[in-house]
Amino acid sequence: MKQVSVQQKEEMKKLANLIIENPDLPVVTMTDNFDDKGISVWTAGCCCSVSIDYIYSPKQRDLLSGPKDDRPYFKSFDYYEAIVEMSERIHPHDNTTNPEEIWNNLAWKKVILVYAGQLENANDVYKERAVVE
Known part of the structure; x- marks a missing residue:
């Protein structure tokens, strides 16, 4: 196993x-965990980012179709996709037509x-998020 990086220590x-x-x-x-075939697998994760966020698990009859990728929605990660999804599902007779509301x-x-x-991919995650070069 690789040694803990400075960024990981800070997080x-x-x-x-x-x-x-x-x-x-x-x-x-929340951990990205897919094998070479794109199948979800259990994996150990390395802390890449820590923050205060908000979580929501869809209920029956929500405009959200169900848990995203078998997980709940996170306010900071899922906003744009959820807004598009809800926009497509709002019925003209609903109380609101504003998905953001x-x-x-x-x-x-x-x-x-x-x-x-x-x-094994923690350094790639940092690069992807422009945390390190």
């Missing part, structure tokens, strides 16, 4: 501080979000 310190400052918030992890009024739950990349 772990940030995570510890967020937990100490927000002991009432749940910690939620619907999105903002969902029962969001505030969480500490830990985004983790696969251990």
Whole structure:
């Protein structure tokens, strides 16, 4: 296993501080985990990004079709795709035609979000997010 990078150490310190400052918030992890065939697999992740975010699990009769890729929606990650999806599903007789209003009024739950990349690809995740060169 590779040694922990400076960026990973900073994110772990940030995570510890967020937990100490927000002991009432749940910690939620999100890891990209696909094998060579594109099939979802269980994997260990390496902390790449930590932030306060909001999570929402769709309910029956929501304009959202269901959990995105078998996971709940995250306000910061899923906004654009969800707005498009809801726009296509709004019926002319619905109370609103504004998907952003619907999105903002969902029962969001505030969480500490830990985004983790696969251990062997953690440096690629940092490059992708323009954190390192």
